[in-house]
Amino acid sequence: MGTVAASPLILCVDDEALGLQIRKAVLERAGYRVLTALDGSSGLTLFFDQPVEGVILDYFMPGMDGGQVATAMRKQRPEVPILLLSAYINLPPEVVQLVDFTVLKGQWSFWRESVKCWMAGRVTSTGGF
Numbered sequence: 001m002g003t004v005a006a007s008p009l010i011l012c013v014d015d016e017a018l019g020l021q022i023r024k025a026v027l028e029r030a031g032y033r034v035l036t037a038l039d040g041s042s043g044l045t046l047f048f049d050q051p052v053e054g055v056i057l058d059y060f061m062p063g064m065d066g067g068q069v070a071t072a073m074r075k076q077r078p079e080v081p082i083l084l085l086s087a088y089i090n091l092p093p094e095v096v097q098l099v100d101f102t103v104l105k106g107q108w109s110f111w112r113e114s115v116k117c118w119m120a121g122r123v124t125s126t127g128g129f
Helices: 017-029 040-049 066-076 093-098 108-120
Strands: 009-013 033-037 054-058 082-086 101-104
Touching (some): 033 040, 040 066
Parallel strands (some): 009 033, 009 054
């Protein structure tokens, strides 16, 4: 009897607990396993300790912002795709270059489709949308 592959593990990092809970529920319903963290430091701990296959990261958080978190993630595991969520339109260009996708918060269908694409391995280019 064959072994069933586990569904992909996604890490969501956001200081807004309600948004984090909603994303977790939506992703789990779509068949993903989901870890959550309410700040950048906790997110990095999970990222370094768990076999995370994709990250959904908020940009504006107290303490470490999403750019700082993405920088640390890229140094450790550059192959893991990062989707950066933000309510800010004008993100620093150096942050946009660090991640695979940038999506405005509230664009639900767009970020869900982005997750499907990068978890399926169909999209490999870096840079924001």
